[in-house]
Amino acid sequence: MCVELRSVGYEGEILLIGSERHAPYNRPPLTKHGLLAAVDTNLGIDFEALGVDCSLGESALALDRERRRVQTDRREISYDTLVLATGAEPISLPGPGAQLCVRTSEDAERARMQLVPSRRVVVIGAGWIGAEIASAALTRGCHVTCLEGAAAPLASQFGEEVAARFLPWWRDVNLLTRVRVAEVVADGVILADGDKVLADVIIASVGVRPATDWLADSGLARRRGAVVVDERRRSSDPNIFAIGDCAIRWSPRYGAWMPGGHWDEAVQGAVAGAGAIVGTDVINDKIPYLWSEQFGRRLLYVGRADTADRHVVRLVDDDPEKWGVAWLDDDNHLVAHLSVNHPLAFAAARRAIEAGQPVDERKLPSLDIEL
Ligand SMILES: Cc1cc2nc3c(=O)[nH]c(=O)nc-3n(C[C@H](O)[C@H](O)[C@H](O)COP(=O)(O)OP(=O)(O)OC[C@H]3O[C@@H](n4cnc5c(N)ncnc54)[C@H](O)[C@@H]3O)c2cc1C
Structure with a gap:
């Protein structure tokens, strides 16, 4: 969010506080590589060069919206605009x-x-x-x-x-x-x-819950613990934004509430929130995607399927390690796609979902054929 705010021209003061003592880092590699060997997943952000005052090992304890103050374990902080990005905690x-x-x-x-x-x-x-x-x-x-x-x-x-x-x-x-x-x-x-x-x-590994207990008395609208935000990531308080795993946003694309939980949702939240803070109207409602590496396979999933949607398994001749699944709505639009060991099929599926055109049924069985 700090990087995004500067990149869209925000020139005001930025204070970043975070409970962890580390500079911000990527979590996805922790289970992909970090259990096999020590890894450094630091994001490598130069906060000094960005003009961001970064206070690590400091936790927010309470929010007073009337006075626009955050109480931390060290001090009371006043704000004009507050961005909540406290993520989630394992259950x-x-x-x-x-x-x-x-x-x-x-x-x-x-x-x-x-x-x-x-x-x-x-x-x-x-x-x-x-x-x-x-x-x-x-x-x-x-x-x-x-x-x-x-x-x-x-x-x-x-x-x-x-x-x-x-x-x-x-x-x-x-x-x-x-x-x-x-x-x-x-x-x-x-x-x-x-x-x-x-x-x-x-x-x-049974899931997470939004790290929002400290907001319990704040009066901010929450749903299943997550801070409710609109497509610009603005909460029920116009001076407060929430992004990533601690937020749940309304998606005009899907007409549904979209919880956090994925890296790209957090990134897109920062883009939308920073735009709203500087007054450019960014409605960021991208098609969600996620990836995983397990048992030597790379999985890429894009879109949003319901288990009731029709699905078609897609194969690759002579290579059982590469396969995919396409989910379609009643009008044959691609709504979601899973690809195993086939990143090109993922990219093509994302384009097909974005295009919103009915899919040619004959292309579906082969993962090598672009939809
Ligand atoms: C092991 C693992 C693997 C993952 N793999 C994938 C993947 O393959 N693909 C994918 O899309 N997503 C993956 N994710 C999910 C992705 O990492 C998260 O969606 C993303 O980190 C959310 O970012 P965030 O900034 O909202 O929250 P976080 O990254 O959780 O950051 C929140 C920060 O806020 C701090 N904080 C919490 N409460 C307070 C407080 N009161 N005061 C101050 N600081 C506070 C926390 O300590 C934390 O440092 C994975 C997550 C994990 C844990």
């Missing part, structure tokens, strides 16, 4: 046992130290991040069990039929599906049916 599971998560660079470092060959690692949750953690633990030579509530990894997002295509990737993981975790104990995980899964290391 932890009940029980007295130690459980790790991977949200910060310290978390990744802590988990990496625990991923020692032959250790019994239980990953709870086989979503995007859980899959990356399980995959890394396997690479580190651990005995990996993954506990998933749905019928297959990512089944709640893609439906069971598509999700079943991921199952072969998990063959070296003891993947237990349709299970519920009751609690984490010292030497393992107790399931809802009373069974116990023994573990040396337990890593929870």
